[in-house]
Amino acid sequence: MKNASVAKALWDLRPGEAATVTGFGDTLSVSYQGRVMEFGFQPGARVRCLLNPGFGAPRVYGISNSVFSLDREIATAVFVAVNNPVEASA
Amino acid sequence: MRRVLLLGSPNSGKSSLFNRLTGLSQRVANYPGITVDVASGPMVSLTDTELVDFPGTYSLEPISGEEAIAVSFLNEALADDNVCHVLCVADATRLEKCLHFILQVIRECQRHQKPVTILANMSDVIRDNQLQFDPIGLSEALGVPVISVSARESQGFEPLVECLRDGASPSMTTVRNWRESPNEILRGTAQQLAAKFSPKGDVLINSQLRLDRFFLSTALGGLAFFAIMFLFFQSIFTWSAPVMDAVESLVSSLGQAVVPLIPNKIIADFVADALFGGVGAFLVFVPQIFVLTLVIGIMEDSGYLARAALICHRPLRVFGLTGKSFIPLLSGVACAIPAIYAARSVDSPRQRMMTYLAIPLMPCSARLPVYALLIATFIPGDTVLFGLVGWQGLALFAIYFFGMLVALLVTGFVSKASKNKQSEQPFVLELPPYRLPTAKPLLRNAWNRCQQFVTQAGKIILAVTMVVWVLGYFPNSGADLGQSWLGTLGHFVEPVFAPLGLDWRYGIAILTSFLAREVFVGTLGTIFGIEGSEENMLPLVDHIQASGLPLGSGVALLVFFAVALQCVSTVVILAREGSTRLALSMLLSYLVGAYLLSLLVFQIVSVLF
Ligand SMILES: Nc1nc2c(ncn2[C@@H]2O[C@H](COP(=O)(O)OP(=O)(O)O)[C@@H](O)[C@H]2O)c(=O)[nH]1
Numbered sequence: 001m002k003n004a005s006v007a008k009a010l011w012d013l014r015p016g017e018a019a020t021v022t023g024f025g026d027t028l029s030v031s032y033q034g035r036v037m038e039f040g041f042q043p044g045a046r047v048r049c050l051l052n053p054g055f056g057a058p059r060v061y062g063i064s065n066s067v068f069s070l071d072r073e074i075a076t077a078v079f080v081a082v083n084n085p086v087e088a089s090a
Numbered sequence: 091m092r093r094v095l096l097l098g099s100p101n102s103g104k105s106s107l108f109n110r111l112t113g114l115s116q117r118v119a120n121y122p123g124i125t126v127d128v129a130s131g132p133m134v135s136l137t138d139t140e141l142v143d144f145p146g147t148y149s150l151e152p153i154s155g156e157e158a159i160a161v162s163f164l165n166e167a168l169a170d171d172n173v174c175h176v177l178c179v180a181d182a183t184r185l186e187k188c189l190h191f192i193l194q195v196i197r198e199c200q201r202h203q204k205p206v207t208i209l210a211n212m213s214d215v216i217r218d219n220q221l222q223f224d225p226i227g228l229s230e231a232l233g234v235p236v237i238s239v240s241a242r243e244s245q246g247f248e249p250l251v252e253c254l255r256d257g258a259s260p261s262m263t264t265v266r267n268w269r270e271s272p273n274e275i276l277r278g279t280a281q282q283l284a285a286k287f288s289p290k291g292d293v294l295i296n297s298q299l300r301l302d303r304f305f306l307s308t309a310l311g312g313l314a315f316f317a318i319m320f321l322f323f324q325s326i327f328t329w330s331a332p333v334m335d336a337v338e339s340l341v342s343s344l345g346q347a348v349v350p351l352i353p354n355k356i357i358a359d360f361v362a363d364a365l366f367g368g369v370g371a372f373l374v375f376v377p378q379i380f381v382l383t384l385v386i387g388i389m390e391d392s393g394y395l396a397r398a399a400l401i402c403h404r405p406l407r408v409f410g411l412t413g414k415s416f417i418p419l420l421s422g423v424a425c426a427i428p429a430i431y432a433a434r435s436v437d438s439p440r441q442r443m444m445t446y447l448a449i450p451l452m453p454c455s456a457r458l459p460v461y462a463l464l465i466a467t468f469i470p471g472d473t474v475l476f477g478l479v480g481w482q483g484l485a486l487f488a489i490y491f492f493g494m495l496v497a498l499l500v501t502g503f504v505s506k507a508s509k510n511k512q513s514e515q516p517f518v519l520e521l522p523p524y525r526l527p528t529a530k531p532l533l534r535n536a537w538n539r540c541q542q543f544v545t546q547a548g549k550i551i552l553a554v555t556m557v558v559w560v561l562g563y564f565p566n567s568g569a570d571l572g573q574s575w576l577g578t579l580g581h582f583v584e585p586v587f588a589p590l591g592l593d594w595r596y597g598i599a600i601l602t603s604f605l606a607r608e609v610f611v612g613t614l615g616t617i618f619g620i621e622g623s624e625e626n627m628l629p630l631v632d633h634i635q636a637s638g639l640p641l642g643s644g645v646a647l648l649v650f651f652a653v654a655l656q657c658v659s660t661v662v663i664l665a666r667e668g669s670t671r672l673a674l675s676m677l678l679s680y681l682v683g684a685y686l687l688s689l690l691v692f693q694i695v696s697v698l699f
């Protein structure tokens with residue numbers, strides 16, 4: 001009955017917050033979807049929002065030891081699930 | 091000759107490895123996608139084998155022009171019988187972003203029956219951070235050899251050379267066939283392999299994150315950006331001044347020593363006016379080009395440029411450009427030619443076109459001699475803050491800023507006028523770790539650039555100054571420049587330049603500068619050399635000051651040079667990379683724009699002062 005996780009777009013993550021990639025929106029063209037998947041943004045992968053420079057600038061995300069910056073257009077089309085902290089500690 | 095291909099995703103250390111293995115000095119940069127030309131050279135330890143450094147790509151499914159070129163090169167090369175082996179470089183610390191590419195490369199190599207070996211680079215980072223990496227396991231999973239190497243420390247090269255010498259791959263326990271696997275399968279496999287073999291944890295991110303918190307923070311990051319840009323421009327001018335002075339006095343004392351030894355008067359005049367006056371005037375600016383290349387290299391190699399691209403993305407988008415245009419534009423501060431090539435990394439064709447429009451307006455180093463000459467003529471050389479900041483440096487900053495402003499206004503205007511939201515591409519960029527730049531390759535690169543500049547531009551300048559000298563010296567043996575052939579020609583074109591307050595001598599210099607901008611300095615040097623008496627070979631600045639050039643004309647000249655597209659090579663490369671129509675329309679519109687703007691500026695300054 002309890003929600004295991006909260007669905008969000010990557011862009012909605014706050015700095016420091018981590019999540020698991022779940023899928024892609026159809027606003028993202030196939031070639032760019034392929035590219036971010038090659039970078040490691042694959043369904044099931046753990047991503048962490050590292051920085052938000054503000055003023056609408058591209059934000060910075062980490063996948064294991066790699067760091068990428070994605071702009072709003074891409075990051076709103078990558079869907080993630082944030083684990084419920086209660087669930088996670090259990 | 092046997093050829094070995096070196097492939098790899100951007101920033102995996104491919105160029106560093108290439109340099110180590112060939113002993114050549116290919117450009118190393120800590121920015122994704124800097125290799126846009128193919129370099130090749132014989133290997134140090136296998137002299138019958140030529141190593142070919144390919145442009146880096148993340149995938150064999152290209153999304154940018156640069157990647158498309160790399161992929162078509164690769165297909166050609168794989169069909170070539172001389173190619174006997176393919177090396178695929180991966181960053182072992184960041185395997186997850188390399189594995190898909192590795193699998194694609196293995197597939198293509200299997201299709202073409204070429205042996206392939208994976209070089210897992212950065213083993214020094216793995217060791218220093220006590221990360222876990224299992225090359226043998228990875229090798230078994232992939233079905234091809236994996237060799238751990240470090241380009242920085244030249245580690246792991248013996249097994250590599252052995253592997254290349256033997257030709258065939260060492261005996262593999264499993265040979266997997268990827269020949270028929272479609273991309274989706276490869277992608278899934280890449281993810282599984284990454285989960286299994288990529289070094290765990292994110293220790294490497296954390297050190298990088300501390301610096302990024304500073305350089306990408308809203309307030310401090312912006313300040314740091316402007317501070318770095320300011321230092322960049324100051325370094326070009328103020329910091330290279332002592333070396334320039336040294337070159338200048340060397341040239342003039344050499345001239346004073348050599349010229350009296352020449353018995354023939356005509357030859358002596360030629361050497362004094364054309365060689366020491368013309369070519370010498372241009373040599374003085376070589377130290378600046380050295381400093382410029384060096385500073386850009388340091389920024390690239392440290393990893394800061396990728397951050398600068400991120401910071402600039404939003405502002406540049408307002409003007410129809412993208413953060414990825416920042417690198418081509420900044421390279422344009424050195425020279426438009428590499429900048430136009432670098433624009434291949436801009437994935438959207440439309441934004442690439444905008445980048446082309448902006449590049450020739452970037453204050454390139456060929457303008458530097460002209461700017462430096464005019465600034466030195468009108469602005470005092472005083473410095474403040476312990477000699478770090480000078481008025482001349484500030485003036486240079488202003489004229490550089492003017493060029494960039496014009497560039498942004500042009501792209502902003504054109505992109506607004508032809509609005510088309512469809513073709514704008516999203517922004518995704520890898521942020522490489524911050525690294526301490528290595529001095530040797532940077533210095534060597536700056537040195538190579540100077541050599542290139544001297545030999546390429548020097549040849550044109552020598553030829554032009556010779557023609558100018560002959561036209562100016564005859565038929566009256568340099569007695570009266572105004573009555574020479576050059577003078578006749580000059581008086582013919584004078585009406586065009588008279589509205590800018592420029593006499594025919596400057597008109598001739600501007601005409602010759604359409605070959606290359608820096609020729610302006612050489613031509614003026616030759617003209618004033620013929621005019622001046624033999625005994626005192628004054629620096630060109632003193633000649634111009636003595637000629638009574640009004641301030642308004644000086645500023646008009648600066649503006650003209652900032653805008654006009656006076657460079658044959660740029661036009662040719664623009665036509666090749668973009669289109670002939672683009673190149674010609676830019677040539678014409680920038681020329682008309684430059685003339686009108688400088689006319690306006692001349693009027694304003696003449697009224698004010
Ligand atoms: N620590 C370490 N750094 C390396 C190594 N190889 C390359 N680098 C650095 O990685 C960055 C990218 O190298 P580069 O050769 O330009 O990569 P390319 O884009 O693949 O050609 C540069 O800052 C290099 O100094 C290595 O083995 N160890």
Ligand SMILES: [Mg+2]
Binds near residue numbers: 104106117124125
């Ligand atoms: Mg490279």
